[in-house]
Amino acid sequence: MIFEGLPTTPRAEELVDKAFSRAARAGRAKRGHEAQESMLRTAGNVLSDNLENVVTSWPDFGFDVDPFYYELADAIVDVDRLRQALSQVMWASRQIEDLRDEYTTKIRNSDVDTARKHRKQAFARMADVMDQIEDDLRYIGDSRDQLKVLPDVKTDEPAIVVAGYPNVGKSSFVNRVTRASNRIAEYPFTTKDVQIGHFDRNHVRYQIVDTPGLLDRPEDERNDIERQAVSALEHLADAVVFVIDPSGDCGYPLDVQLELREEVRELFGADVPLLTVANKHDRFEAVKAESVDATMSVTEDENVEDVLDMAVDAVGYEPDLPTRDGE
Numbered sequence: 001m002i003f004e005g006l007p008t009t010p011r012a013e014e015l016v017d018k019a020f021s022r023a024a025r026a027g028r029a030k031r032g033h034e035a036q037e038s039m040l041r042t043a044g045n046v047l048s049d050n051l052e053n054v055v056t057s058w059p060d061f062g063f064d065v066d067p068f069y070y071e072l073a074d075a076i077v078d079v080d081r082l083r084q085a086l087s088q089v090m091w092a093s094r095q096i097e098d099l100r101d102e103y104t105t106k107i108r109n110s111d112v113d114t115a116r117k118h119r120k121q122a123f124a125r126m127a128d129v130m131d132q133i134e135d136d137l138r139y140i141g142d143s144r145d146q147l148k149v150l151p152d153v154k155t156d157e158p159a160i161v162v163a164g165y166p167n168v169g170k171s172s173f174v175n176r177v178t179r180a181s182n183r184i185a186e187y188p189f190t191t192k193d194v195q196i197g198h199f200d201r202n203h204v205r206y207q208i209v210d211t212p213g214l215l216d217r218p219e220d221e222r223n224d225i226e227r228q229a230v231s232a233l234e235h236l237a238d239a240v241v242f243v244i245d246p247s248g249d250c251g252y253p254l255d256v257q258l259e260l261r262e263e264v265r266e267l268f269g270a271d272v273p274l275l276t277v278a279n280k281h282d283r284f285e286a287v288k289a290e291s292v293d294a295t296m297s298v299t300e301d302e303n304v305e306d307v308l309d310m311a312v313d314a315v316g317y318e319p320d321l322p323t324r325d326g327e
């Protein structure tokens with residue numbers, strides 16, 4: 001996942017301590033001008049290199065970040081603020097390099113006492129630059145901590161998103177069709193686990209995503225963060241399986257469930273096919289609901305594979321498989 005490998009972000013104070021103590025050590029090995037210059041270069045390099053590394057460890061939000069992850073990240077942190085912080089830190093890295101070079105020249109052109117004064121002044125100005133980006137580094141560090149636990153979704157694999165009211169059997173369905181491994185992920189802003197399952201059809205790997213807390217209630221009951229996460233899902237979904245429970249066991253009347261279906265259909269738009277699947281067929285006779293595409297019973301293992309086939313057909317993914325004899 002795109003934010004997974006981000007290293008911990010150092011704090012400004014930590015970097016300053018590290019830079020100046022390395023500088024002191026480098027200075028002790030030398031005498032006179034050389035000692036001052038060596039201290040200056042060491043401190044400057046430690047600061048500018050570490051700052052640059054902070055920035056380059058992030059993907060470029062303008063290029064490398066898939067819209068799904070961009071929107072999801074933006075649900076959790078303020079991506080504009082984060083990008084601003086990253087450019088401030090890059091600015092600071094350059095600024096410190098400039099100070100290093102400017103004062104190296106000054107040190108070389110002065111007597112030893114003045115050289116020491118110049119070096120001290122350079123350190124003070126570097127510390128000043130570090131002060132200016134203290135908040136930026138903290139924002140980057142906090143963002144990193146929150147984003148690195150985002151669920152690992154493959155933005156290049158076809159994805160089926162499962163929606164429907166609580167207790168209709170969504171997670172039972174996902175569990176049933178999913179290989180045991182690599183199933184659970186978490187959104188940092190919900191207490192519930194998001195399930196991301198995988199299954200294979202015709203040598204293609206599909207993802208199936210259960211979204212508790214997101215697509216299991218009406219839009220007006222979602223907070224801003226959840227709405228944003230839903231719009232991230234809109235980028236991801238190649239098909240939606242909307243599960244209803246006509247038995248009423250779930251506690252929601254059928255008409256209420258169908259209202260949510262229309263809302264979800266509208267959210268995802270005409271480009272994303274939506275299948276309505278009536279679950280718990282062992283608990284009801286006939287579906288009175290309109291435009292139900294299939295019935296199934298996950299617990300009785302009735303029709304589950306057929307539903308999956310329908311979902312795969314709805315996705316309509318055509319892999320570029322090599323053909324034999326150039327067919």
Ligand SMILES: Nc1nc2c(ncn2[C@@H]2O[C@H](COP(=O)(O)OP(=O)(O)OP(=O)(O)O)[C@@H](O)[C@H]2O)c(=O)[nH]1
Nearest residue numbers: 166167168169170171172212279280283297298299
């Ligand atoms: N009788 C019957 N019960 C089912 C069926 N499928 C699921 N259930 C039961 O319905 C209950 C809810 O199932 P879940 O899979 O947790 O439902 P969910 O939609 O994921 O619910 P949330 O996690 O709350 O969003 C569980 O007790 C399941 O065992 C079915 O086909 N028939």
